[in-house]
Amino acid sequence: MGFTELANARLETIGFRSTAPRRAVLRAIEAAGAPFTVEDLLASLPDVGRATVFRTIKLLHELDLLCRVPLEDGSVRYQLSEGGHHHHLVCRGCGRFTEFTDLELDARIQEQARAHDFILEGHAVELYGLCRECRGQGA
Amino acid sequence: MGFTELANARLETIGFRSTAPRRAVLRAIEAAGAPFTVEDLLASLPDVGRATVFRTIKLLHELDLLCRVPLEDGSVRYQLSEGGHHHHLVCRGCGRFTEFTDLELDARIQEQARAHDFILEGHAVELYGLCRECRGQGA
DNA sequence: ATGGATGCAAAGACTTTGCAGGTCG
DNA sequence: CGACCTGCAAAGTCTTTGCATCCAT
Numbered sequence: 001m002g003f004t005e006l007a008n009a010r011l012e013t014i015g016f017r018s019t020a021p022r023r024a025v026l027r028a029i030e031a032a033g034a035p036f037t038v039e040d041l042l043a044s045l046p047d048v049g050r051a052t053v054f055r056t057i058k059l060l061h062e063l064d065l066l067c068r069v070p071l072e073d074g075s076v077r078y079q080l081s082e083g084g085h086h087h088h089l090v091c092r093g094c095g096r097f098t099e100f101t102d103l104e105l106d107a108r109i110q111e112q113a114r115a116h117d118f119i120l121e122g123h124a125v126e127l128y129g130l131c132r133e134c135r136g137q138g139a
Numbered sequence: 140m141g142f143t144e145l146a147n148a149r150l151e152t153i154g155f156r157s158t159a160p161r162r163a164v165l166r167a168i169e170a171a172g173a174p175f176t177v178e179d180l181l182a183s184l185p186d187v188g189r190a191t192v193f194r195t196i197k198l199l200h201e202l203d204l205l206c207r208v209p210l211e212d213g214s215v216r217y218q219l220s221e222g223g224h225h226h227h228l229v230c231r232g233c234g235r236f237t238e239f240t241d242l243e244l245d246a247r248i249q250e251q252a253r254a255h256d257f258i259l260e261g262h263a264v265e266l267y268g269l270c271r272e273c274r275g276q277g278a
Numbered sequence: 279a280t281g282g283a284t285g286c287a288a289a290g291a292c293t294t295t296g297c298a299g300g301t302c303g
Numbered sequence: 304c305g306a307c308c309t310g311c312a313a314a315g316t317c318t319t320t321g322c323a324t325c326c327a328t
Contacts, residue, residue, distance in 0.1 A: 017327055019283060038317080049285040054318060070209050072261070089257050102251055108244045113266055116237055118228050121268040122211070127252055129260040156302055158308060177292080188310040193293060 003030040003080055007065050016059070021048045025056040034096050035069060035077035069097060072128055087125040093134025142169040142219055146204050155198070160187045164195040173235050174208060174216035208236055211267055226264040232273025 004026040008018050016022075028044050029036070041053050057078060060066040067081040069088055079097055087105070089098040105125065113120035143165040147157050155161075167183050168175070181192050196217060199205040206220040208227055218236055226244070228237040244264065252259035 015282095017282065019327070021284065051286080051319075052284055055283085068213075070213070072263075074207075074209070074215065076213065087251075089252065089255055091257075092260065098255055098257075100251055100255065102247065105244065105247045105251070108241065108247060109264070109266060112226075112239055112241055112244070113228065113268060116228055116239065117271040118230075118237070118266065119269040119274050120266055121231065123264070123266045124211075125248070125262070125264050127248060127257070127259055127262045129252060130258040132256040135258050156307060158302070160309065190294075190311080191309055194308090 003065075007060065007063075010063065010065065011059075014063075021052045022056055024048055025053055026060075029060075029066070029078075029080060032080075034094075035079040037075070037077055069126070087127070089127045089129070089131070091131040091134055092128055093130050096131065098131070142204075146199065146202075149202065149204065150198075153202075160191045161195055163187055164192055168199075168205070168217075168219060171219075173233075174218040176214070176216055208265070209263075226266070228266045228268070228270070230270040230273055231267055232269050235270065237270070 004023065007026050008023060011022070012018055024045055025041065025048060028041055031044075032040065038054065038057060041057070042050060045053060057066060061068055061078070065081055066078050069077045069079060069090065071077060071090065077095070077097075084101070085106075086099040086101045089100065091097070106123075109123050109125075110120060112118075143162065146165050147162060150161070151157055163184055164180065164187060167180055170183075171179065177193065177196060180196070181189060184192060196205060200207055200217070204220055205217050208216045208218060208229065210216060210229065211231075216234070216236075223240070224245075225238040225240045228239065230236070245262075248262050248264075249259055
């Protein structure tokens with residue numbers, strides 16, 4: 001079951017309607033191989049209104065079906081979420097992300113919170129650099 | 140030596156001019172006890188033009204005198220930078236940040252990069268939760 | 279049928295830019 | 304004095320909202 005069907009089913013379960021524009025957005029997101037900007041989506045969906053694209057992205061993000069990745073310059077990309085908690089390696093060359101999980105890293109973070117008498121409710125870790133493909137190409 | 144003098148000296152050294160509006164922005168930043176938004180600064184500096192405030196913030200950020208912290212909702216705060224590399228504990232209650240450094244955490248991050256054949260050039264870690272003051276107040 | 283969803287365009291929030299005039303060094 | 308800086312307002316971005324219409328259930 002692809003993302004489109006899965007997300008669609010999930011939406012219906014919660015009481016949202018399955019509409020043509022909504023499914024079009026889901027398909028476009030699934031088709032996007034790399035992280036995308038809202039602008040990318042808008043461009044690939046000329047027949048869907050801006051508002052609908054924004055509203056759908058917001059919805060999916062709230063449902064954790066889409067993850068939002070802040071870049072260093074302050075811009076934001078979205079990417080299909082694999083679901084669980086994870087972190088990102090963001091390539092400055094090609095802009096792609098790789099997700100990874102690291103329990104030890106998370107444990108260390110938890111410990112820092114404890115050390116500061118801080119109730120940890122969430123955290124974000126982003127690594128920036130060059131991926132294997134881009135490192136050689138001077139990208 | 141306070142931030143204002145330090146930053147001012149630093150600016151002059153690099154060839155920027157010490158002007159009244161610039162110093163006013165520096166003073167306002169130093170006076171801000173907590174992280175601030177650009178809007179906060181603008182409000183506290185009614186006699187300095189918007190453009191100048193934005194331009195000065197940008198300048199200070201580029202010089203690493205100011206650090207930019209992305210909140211979960213996508214908004215951005217600034218805070219006087221203590222200089223070196225560090226991470227943040229961001230309180231969802233009062234909005235204040237605490238900076239911390241953790242070599243072990245950084246090492247773990249470096250290792251993840253290595254494991255993914257990724258040239259690490261930078262990273263960001265943000266912890267979200269409740270600080271000690273806010274945890275009891277249901278804030 | 280009926281309330282949620284859509285699309286358009288307008289309004290908003292936030293930031294940058296062009297330019298005439300002022301100021302630091 | 305000359306280059307840099309400032310302030311204003313206008314122009315950009317990017318995102319949200321109001322509202323009449325449409326459509327899934």
